[in-house]
Amino acid sequence: MKKWTRRAFIGAGVLASGAVVIGIAIRPGNRSSKVAGLIADKGETVMNIWLKISPDNTVTAIIPHAEMGQGVHTTLAMMLADEMDADWSKVKFQEAPVDKEYANYILAKGFIAGDASFPKFLEGTIDGVFLTAVKSMNFQITGGSASVRFTGQQGMRIAGAAAKSMLLQAAADSWQVPVDELKAQNSTISHPASNRSATYAELAPAAAQVKAPTRPKLKTQEEFTIMGTSKPRFDIPAKVTGEAQFGMDVQVPGMKYATIKASPVFGSKVKSVDTMISSSQQGVNKILNLGNAVAVIADGYWQAKTTLDGLPIEFESSENNGLSQADIINGYKKDMDTALEEDDLELHFKKGDAAAELEGAETLVEAEYELPFLAHATMEPMNCTAWVHDGKCEIWCGSQNPLGVKAAAAKLLDIDFDQVTVHNQLLGGGFGRRSETDVIEQAVLIAKEVDFPVKLIWSREEDTQHDVYREATLSRMKAGLDKSGNPVAYTHQFIFKHHPPEAADVPYDIPNQLIQYSNPTTYVPWGNWRSVDHSTHGFLTESFIDELAFAAKQDPFIYRKNLSKNNPRFQAVLDLVKEKSGWGTALPANWGRGIAIAQSFGTIVAEVAEVEISVEGKVKVHRVVCAVDAGFAIHPDGFIAQMESGIIYGLAAAMTGEITIENGAVAQSNFNNYPVTRMDEAPKIETHIINSGNPPGGGGEPSTPVIAPAVTNAIFNATGIRIRQLPISKNDLREAIRKTT
Amino acid sequence: MITLAINGKEFEVDAPAGMPLLWAIREQCGLTGTKFGCGIAQCGACTVHLDGQAIRSCITPATSAEGKQITTIEGIAPDKDTLHIVQQAWIEEQTPQCGYCQSGQIMSALALLNTNPAPSEEEIDAAMSGNICRCGMYGRIKSAIKRASESLQSSTTPEII
Numbered sequence: 070m071k072k073w074t075r076r077a078f079i080g081a082g083v084l085a086s087g088a089v090v091i092g093i094a095i096r097p098g099n100r101s102s103k104v105a106g107l108i109a110d111k112g113e114t115v116m117n118i119w120l121k122i123s124p125d126n127t128v129t130a131i132i133p134h135a136e137m138g139q140g141v142h143t144t145l146a147m148m149l150a151d152e153m154d155a156d157w158s159k160v161k162f163q164e165a166p167v168d169k170e171y172a173n174y175i176l177a178k179g180f181i182a183g184d185a186s187f188p189k190f191l192e193g194t195i196d197g198v199f200l201t202a203v204k205s206m207n208f209q210i211t212g213g214s215a216s217v218r219f220t221g222q223q224g225m226r227i228a229g230a231a232a233k234s235m236l237l238q239a240a241a242d243s244w245q246v247p248v249d250e251l252k253a254q255n256s257t258i259s260h261p262a263s264n265r266s267a268t269y270a271e272l273a274p275a276a277a278q279v280k281a282p283t284r285p286k287l288k289t290q291e292e293f294t295i296m297g298t299s300k301p302r303f304d305i306p307a308k309v310t311g312e313a314q315f316g317m318d319v320q321v322p323g324m325k326y327a328t329i330k331a332s333p334v335f336g337s338k339v340k341s342v343d344t345m346i347s348s349s350q351q352g353v354n355k356i357l358n359l360g361n362a363v364a365v366i367a368d369g370y371w372q373a374k375t376t377l378d379g380l381p382i383e384f385e386s387s388e389n390n391g392l393s394q395a396d397i398i399n400g401y402k403k404d405m406d407t408a409l410e411e412d413d414l415e416l417h418f419k420k421g422d423a424a425a426e427l428e429g430a431e432t433l434v435e436a437e438y439e440l441p442f443l444a445h446a447t448m449e450p451m452n453c454t455a456w457v458h459d460g461k462c463e464i465w466c467g468s469q470n471p472l473g474v475k476a477a478a479a480k481l482l483d484i485d486f487d488q489v490t491v492h493n494q495l496l497g498g499g500f501g502r503r504s505e506t507d508v509i510e511q512a513v514l515i516a517k518e519v520d521f522p523v524k525l526i527w528s529r530e531e532d533t534q535h536d537v538y539r540e541a542t543l544s545r546m547k548a549g550l551d552k553s554g555n556p557v558a559y560t561h562q563f564i565f566k567h568h569p570p571e572a573a574d575v576p577y578d579i580p581n582q583l584i585q586y587s588n589p590t591t592y593v594p595w596g597n598w599r600s601v602d603h604s605t606h607g608f609l610t611e612s613f614i615d616e617l618a619f620a621a622k623q624d625p626f627i628y629r630k631n632l633s634k635n636n637p638r639f640q641a642v643l644d645l646v647k648e649k650s651g652w653g654t655a656l657p658a659n660w661g662r663g664i665a666i667a668q669s670f671g672t673i674v675a676e677v678a679e680v681e682i683s684v685e686g687k688v689k690v691h692r693v694v695c696a697v698d699a700g701f702a703i704h705p706d707g708f709i710a711q712m713e714s715g716i717i718y719g720l721a722a723a724m725t726g727e728i729t730i731e732n733g734a735v736a737q738s739n740f741n742n743y744p745v746t747r748m749d750e751a752p753k754i755e756t757h758i759i760n761s762g763n764p765p766g767g768g769g770e771p772s773t774p775v776i777a778p779a780v781t782n783a784i785f786n787a788t789g790i791r792i793r794q795l796p797i798s799k800n801d802l803r804e805a806i807r808k809t810t
Numbered sequence: 811m812i813t814l815a816i817n818g819k820e821f822e823v824d825a826p827a828g829m830p831l832l833w834a835i836r837e838q839c840g841l842t843g844t845k846f847g848c849g850i851a852q853c854g855a856c857t858v859h860l861d862g863q864a865i866r867s868c869i870t871p872a873t874s875a876e877g878k879q880i881t882t883i884e885g886i887a888p889d890k891d892t893l894h895i896v897q898q899a900w901i902e903e904q905t906p907q908c909g910y911c912q913s914g915q916i917m918s919a920l921a922l923l924n925t926n927p928a929p930s931e932e933e934i935d936a937a938m939s940g941n942i943c944r945c946g947m948y949g950r951i952k953s954a955i956k957r958a959s960e961s962l963q964s965s966t967t968p969e970i971i
Binding site: 086137138139140299301302303304306307308309310311312314317318320326351352369370371372375389425446447449450495496498499500524528529580706707710713714715716717718720721739740741745746747748749750751753754 | 823825826828829830836837838840841842843844845847848849850852853855882883884887893897900901904905906907908909910911912913916934935936938939940941942943944945946947948949950951952
């Protein structure tokens with residue numbers, strides 16, 4: 070086996086299909102020859118797995134990520150095109166086929182190793198083994214705010230730069246001139262001294278014979294011509310005409326429609342259901358008992374839905390049937406008490422002797438917080454179209470995890486992985502929900518029973534009640550302050566640790582810390598919810614630091630800044646948000662201003678919220694100022710849109726987001742009782758970007774964890790009421806307002 | 811069978827009693843730009859025009875649309891190669907993220923501009939708060955409406971569908 074190096078380009082050859090393969094970035098063994106059949110037509114040149122050149126000089130970036138509005142198809146193509154000096158007007162994209170060859174090794178490595186490179190001595194071995202591991206874990210995921218910082222930075226840019234280098238060499242060889250006399254621009258290579266030029270398409274076949282560079286040179290920030298500009302997004306035009314095709318919109322000839330009802334109490338089985346179709350059930354094709362759910366297949370969704378609604382279905386009862394939200398929270402409390410008593414908490418982080426220092430501190434601050442379960446409530450309800458025929462399975466869906474979809478279907482049907490074809494569609498919102506395969510598995514089980522394609526559509530009620538939820542949690546925090554108000558000790562116990570592993574870290578200088586957690590068993594299914602553990606810890610940490618600032622009688626901005634002396638990036642973001650928000654300037658009566666900051670997914674975001682509390686105790690968030698350092702914003706407008714989106718998503722959760730359990734089942738069902746932020750409730754958002762040149766951070770999630778504490782800190786500023794229980798709507802603010810007016 | 815007039819074209823539709831217009835449009839007429847979001851008129855993703863009025867097609871029986879002019883997102887552009895001013899404004903503001911709600915947003919915005927070509931901030935809020943955007947692009951939707959409003963007022967083609 071050839072030794073693998075991260076930037077190695079190895080191999081060249083011509084495929085039987087007629088597609089020319091030049092080289093291959095990222096790993097040894099000629100993967101291009103394997104992917105060419107998947108991505109290229111005759112006459113096209115596959116430069117490496119991430120890009121091909123067509124005879125009309127179009128450069129196509131192959132993007133191994135799903136589009137859910139984050140603009141990833143455009144942004145990653147920009148990274149590739151810029152390094153390649155491609156003519157942007159002739160750059161296209163193609164979403165990578167759902168194939169193991171596109172198992173995203175770079176992404177997996179990014180998740181595991183962070184931004185750091187592997188130690189040199191490990192590169193040759195780990196990476197080769199690692200790719201095999203990544204393939205076996207079917208890793209083609211869109212999530213973790215990772216597309217730009219991992220795939221873009223370490224895949225697209227290198228692929229583009231290497232391709233350019235090879236094209237330059239091909240031109241130099243052909244014209245017998247030194248490479249450094251050549252210029253690459255707009256998908257053309259020219260030799261000004263002899264007034265010769267050739268397009269990339271013309272040079273591509275010759276470049277196939279060139280030995281690939283092992284370490285292509287990347288541009289500096291100053292050399293960028295495409296990165297750092299806001300190119301119109303590829304996905305937008307079709308989204309204003311109705312032509313954009315989401316999973317929900319797939320139409321397969323001969324297709325019928327299904328809908329489903331799973332046991333309201335998670336995990337319970339169907340006890341009885343009559344699967345006979347009566348003559349009054351027009352257009353109904355089949356009623357299926359799937360064990361833990363009942364599905365109806367009909368000519369249309371409406372017939373399926375009304376039939377399902379009219380079916381008497383009995384589900385088995387379990388010990389969970391009597392559970393209420395209070396039971397669950399009390400269970401967590403008991404679990405934490407027991408774990409504390411028995412010294413049985415898991416350790417997250419320890420520094421110094423926090424317990425001892427707490428006792429000797431001048432001031433002790435204590436707080437207990439409680440957060441609710443949250444549903445994703447993607448705009449597009451869960452759905453999947455499946456067709457099982459001739460030992461094969463075809464799937465149409467919008468997934469953040471298409472290789473996972475493929476693997477799940479293959480396993481269920483006990484067929485070979487390659488007998489499953491997945492056609493990934495646009496996603497009508499993901500937020501982590503569409504990294505799951507539960508709905509796909511249901512669709513496959515349903516389609517298995519018939520010989521035609523079936524589109525399974527979940528009602529909004531099913532979507533709300535059978536989500537995978539952000540955990541409800543509780544948290545106990547203590548801090549000891551010295552005479553000048555600085556924290557000398559900090560303890561924190563919380564419930565549930567998922568990932569990212571650093572989410573519960575405190576970003577401030579506190580010499581003695583003890584952070585612990587407990588993972589009690591729960592039957593409520595958990596799932597990745599935009600920003601994952603940061604969504605809870607952003608609120609917990611930034612609320613508590615605000616409490617400390619108040620106890621220390623210090624300005625919340627100054628307090629945070631003084632405690633971040635070792636983190637100049639943090640301080641710069643704080644300074645910017647202070648300046649842009651007008652921190653410290655006067656506000657009308659019953660208005661308040663709150664600040665919060667967090668680093669997540671490699672990006673630092675600070676937000677200042679301005680709120681008004683009405684005499685009825687209603688909270689209106691008027692304005693949010695956001696300052697952000699993600700290293701460098703590749704697509705500034707798209708990045709700003711991501712900040713806006715993350716803020717509104719987090720705001721909806723903070724204001725009214727709450728899933729509760731009653732009689733073992735989710736009590737909420739639709740937008741009427743799981744309300745989300747609407748236009749008249751949405752604040753004006755102003756985003757300010759710092760291009761610090763640090764390693765790139767993510768964009769999709771980092772603004773979400775910050776908004777809840779920015780708003781609750783603003784409520785405290787306006788009313789003196791500290792919100793320790795989310796959502797905000799659970800708290801009665803009327804008394805405080807009566808006192809001030 | 812009933813006959814529905816959608817975007818100036820007639821469709822024969824087999825609509826059982828009570829079946830919402832949404833499913834006729836999507837499944838039987840194949841016009842999938844109109845979206846299913848909630849089924850109870852809470853989110854606005856299914857918004858279409860019935861004789862120029864914005865309605866929620868997920869709770870409007872298909873039979874009640876008989877004999878009326880139904881307009882969906884696919885029918886608002888003046889022709890195949892030209893976008894409606896509102897659609898154009900949506901692109902210029904780079905409004906959509908996931909895009910799933912945007913057909914409904916545009917249809918609501920269009921209904922607003924048809925009756926009130928220069929809406930105030932509050933009027934926009936009032937008209938648009940029935941349309942949920944989970945990607946939270948409310949600021950951009952508002953900017954796009956204002957841009958479309960300005961374009962419409964300076965436009966020489968007064969016709970709005």
